[in-house]
Ligand SMILES: Nc1ncnc2c1ncn2[C@@H]1O[C@H](COP(=O)(O)OP(=O)(O)O)[C@@H](O)[C@H]1O
């Protein structure tokens with residue numbers, strides 16, 4: 001095929017290639033998002049005497065952090081058209097009307113924020129990761145499950161709802177806050193996982209002193225104002241215990257299911273069981289128990305059960321009895337220094353060392369959870385205690 005010489009045809013050809021340029025935050029083609037304002041061709045305008053292509057691009061916000069990525073991708077796409085060498089991107093910003101239109105489109109036609117996961121049509125599996133107490137590895141589990149699922153090709157989001165002990169951003173190496181498009185938030189993405197955390201909204205080093213209603217509102221915002229796109233799985237890292245957030249999650253996301261994390265220790269198991277029992281009141285389903293810090297493999301290959309043994313199995317058994325439905329022990333994750341280091345460094349162990357024993361267990365649990373059918377769609381929102 002010889003190079004196109006007619007400027008209009010050339011512009012059309014360039015426009016067609018831009019369908020392949022994906023907005024890095026919204027993850028849809030920039031052409032679908034109304035971002036491409038114009039494509040102009042100036043014959044002979046390029047340094048080499050060829051045509052100069054100028055793509056007018058309207059960003060969602062002036063401070064869009066991903067300008068460089070967009071420029072690079074647009075340039076590369078346009079250059080696939082024969083004869084095009086010189087590409088310029090003229091950045092502008094969407095008008096308020098354009099942004100309203102974009103928000104409405106992203107909300108699936110609704111001008112008002114809605115929680116997409118609470119709609120009966122939602123296909124997203126929602127797992128809330130709960131524990132009795134802090135420090136048992138709830139956040140590590142959340143981050144690893146999310147990354148393992150994303151690595152398997154699933155579309156995954158995390159809400160770090162642990163208001164007082166948020167740690168997900170660090171574990172995933174996320175440093176930038178969501179991009180604001182008026183009242184819509186585009187979450188940062190790490191390892192293909194969309195992440196929002198309460199930690200992104202509080203100034204560094206300041207304590208969070210929020211009461212129930214404020215927590216509820218914050219969670220509602222996370223869920224409704226954030227543009228999640230179509231997710232296969234949403235994970236929520238809950239604060240430890242049986243507090244307000246757990247109840248809010250059940251109210252806002254009636255189809256969410258609980259995953260209970262515990263250590264093998266009897267005392268930890270007892271409080272973990274209590275956290276799981278919240279599900280009785282909120283009529284949530286408990287998808288299973290994950291025991292963490294189960295043992296330490298000694299240099300001679302033997303297992304040192306540092307925190308005792310049996311906690312996970314006991315919690316699973318007791319919750320099964322309480323729920324009147326099987327609550328399986330999904331796995332036992334050994335103590336692993338590399339797991340801690342990976343978390344501290346911002347790359348979860350399932351990615352940093354996928355074949356390590358702890359990562360193997362976490363990946364297998366991720367597959368189990370991902371493979372389940374979305375159990376409780378359409379289940380009634382019931383917060384009154386169930387008679388037993
Ligand atoms: N299996 C494990 N082996 C070694 N360290 C772990 C393991 N699980 C968690 N940790 C470490 O223990 C600490 C607490 O874990 P974290 O996930 O923050 O717990 P939680 O969210 O329940 O408070 C972190 O420093 C984490 O890296």
Ligand SMILES: [Mg+2]
Nearest residue numbers: 139162165167
């Ligand atoms: Mg935590």
